[in-house]
Amino acid sequence: MRILPKFDPRVAADLRRHWATIRLGLICAALTGLMAAVLPKIIELATRAIQEADQLRDKGNLTNLYWVSGAVVVLFAIRYWFTRGASFYLNVAANRLTADLRSRLMSKLLSMPVSYFSERRTGSVQSALTNDVVIYQTAVNVLRDSIEGPIKALGSFIIILVIQPQLSLAAFAIIPLLVIVVQRNAKKMKAAQAKVQSDLADLSGTTQEMLQGHRVIKAFGAERNVISKYDAEVNATLASQERAAKVVSSLKPLVELLGAVALAGLFIVAGYLALRGQLNVPKFAGLAFGMDGINSGFKAIGSVSNTLAMVQAATTRIYDEILEYQEPAPLAAGTRTLPAFKGELVFEHVSFTYPDGTVALRDVSFRVPPGTSLALVGKSGSGKSTIADLVFRFYDPSAGRITLDGVDILELDPEWVRGQMAIVPQHTFLFSGDVIENIKLGAPAASEETVRRALEQAHASEFVDEFDGRDVPLLGERGVRLSGGQMQRLAIARALVRDPKLLVLDEATSALDAKSEQHVTEALYESMAGRTTLLIAHRLTTAARADRILVLRAGSVVEEGSHRDLLEKNGVYAEMVRIFNEGFVSENEVF
Incomplete structure (x- = not known):
């Protein structure tokens, strides 16, 4: 017993x-x-x-x-x-x-x-x-x-x-x-x-x-x-x-x-x-x-x-x-790296379904040459954020394939892939601590000069220096001591300090006032030079600045081309622009 x-x-x-x-x-x-x-x-x-x-x-x-x-x-x-x-x-x-x-x-x-x-x-x-x-x-x-x-x-x-x-x-x-x-x-x-x-x-x-x-x-x-x-x-x-x-x-x-x-x-x-x-x-x-x-x-x-x-x-x-949690569908454990990664991103007939059965993408194909930008536009739920999630390898495609410089992303080391990228999310998340800790989150070895340059590019150095008269102010939990615009600019600096080959911008200037938006937008587009950039666009002005535009609807590509080309096609994108120009909706409501 x-x-x-x-x-x-x-x-x-x-x-x-x-x-x-x-x-x-x-x-x-x-x-x-x-x-x-x-x-x-x-x-x-x-x-x-x-x-x-x-x-x-x-x-x-x-x-x-x-x-x-x-x-x-x-x-x-x-x-x-x-x-x-x-x-x-x-x-x-x-x-x-x-x-x-x-x-x-x-x-x-x-x-x-x-x-x-x-x-x-x-x-x-x-x-x-x-x-x-x-x-x-x-x-x-x-x-x-x-x-x-x-x-x-x-x-x-x-x-x-x-x-x-x-x-x-x-x-x-x-x-x-x-x-x-x-x-x-x-x-x-x-x-x-x-x-x-x-x-x-x-x-x-x-x-x-x-x-x-x-x-x-x-x-x-x-x-x-x-x-x-x-x-x-x-x-x-x-x-x-x-x-x-x-x-x-x-x-x-x-x-x-x-x-x-x-x-x-x-x-x-x-x-x-x-x-x-x-x-x-x-x-x-x-x-x-x-x-x-x-x-x-x-x-x-x-x-x-x-x-x-x-x-x-x-x-x-x-x-x-x-x-001991086991992923239902674990990510492919790639091990390769690309010593001379240029930044080419290609989606080949990619489809994706979430674990709960929600279909997010259907046969999506596009190519972003190195150093160019692609704007993703469409209504909420059209698949814009899912494309970014797949690029960062948060998920793997259900069908089709994604390549970086011609190599299937599933063959590449996920950590290496993310190390070549940076994101500026629409809703910024900052950690408790000081500014420098947050800026160097993805680049802990970054020099003081690199951090300072990133702050200046994001037009954040001025308020950082003035914050309590210190260069490294404490932010409080989730950055509660900062305004929305200040938090967004720090997020931009955090992305730029990594000097990424591929940059994802999720309407990164949405929380800024008009003056700050103008400065930061110019800084962002300057920093995009030489980088492959995905723009998740919620506004027409953002989409229009991209080299090419991908129009999504219910997870499928309905149009692709430059701003001028899409206007000439007089399709879905042109209709969005017309509705905005005629004042029926605000810019933020178009997509």
Whole structure:
């Protein structure tokens, strides 16, 4: 019959990485449990010494009591150091386990495909890095209690056997019941804790959404509706936590109740033995403490079951959902690089369908010669952003092929491919920290001169120098200390500092005022010289500046040519221009 649940092999492997430190802690914990098991014998000796002193009080002999009292002090002094050692080494191991796991999780997450995050709430993933990791480290506590608890229980039983063999039967009779109780509780706790972890992940996701969208919530006056939804999730989480609490709370008192039953049986058997002259008060005192030691040991074992159930739930989320996640359709693992990459980009009959079945591109073909620009225009959902995603190898084509300088992109190392490119997104994301850290994100070895030149090209050097009078101002979370235009210009500088061969501009000037837009637009077009450039255009003026224009509709190419050529064709693009010129829609509404 198994008392303790078996460790998940993945948890065991993680613990082995820190085994040297854990082993020291477990040795200390084992000695602590052993010393606790010796206590019943000391109680017997102390009671006997007190009884002898009472019988010999006329002589005033307390020598034996002095010896026993001294032994108690020495025992607990030694136990203090072992207890302290167990706590120190196991805490160190737990912290190292946590640090190692967080690093592995982040490394894995950053290697995940874009589709992984599009299918999950960010808060749920974040919950694994916070809540689940904190619970996971308690596996070290499981090791401690699984060593200290059984040693304490078994040691106490042996002491009872030494003091009075007949009374050990009372202790032995209760042990199978305690084992059954612990096993049943562990099964219930595993299911209950899995639900708690799942609910906490959902709640974390909702919390993050509401904090990020607080401006929208306030703007629409939706506070009551949002709070109502949030309260519902809080209450659902609370309900699962309360169900888990019922399972946890039932174990300790049940173990105590069984211990009390065993102690009552001990009293009765002790009474019969006393009548027969086979038991005295000192032995009984030691036996009573021995039963308490068994009871205490099984409480620790019960704690192991509960904690291990929590660890297993966290392990499932950490490993199954992240560390051991297998991509349904992994990217082709190309290894080639192009020493003299010129920047030619070609799509040959490319089609693409997202994992959820949404068709994004249908038989798309085009060629962008080195150093030229191509504007992608079309309504939302026409496939413009998907083309950029395929170029960056966030996804691989479902059909057809993409080539760089004539080489299939699937044969090329994805990291090398991205190293030749840079993007200025429409919605800028900046990291907490200073300006220089953000600028050098993709080019950590960039010199100060290179950074300064990129800032000047993006017309960002002026406000960077004036920001608090420093060259490296702190931006705050996601650049909250900057205006939208300032953030956009830093994003442009971040792209230019890499000196990319292929540049993707997702309407990079959309957040700028008229004056800044004019300066930055000129700087961008100057920087495009010698670079292959994809322009995801949302405005006619942007599209018109490109060498060629690709008009997309529902994932298919409907027209291609220069601005002048497309106007002469009098097709879809010309109709867009006509609608804009006649004032029916604004420039931003054309595409």
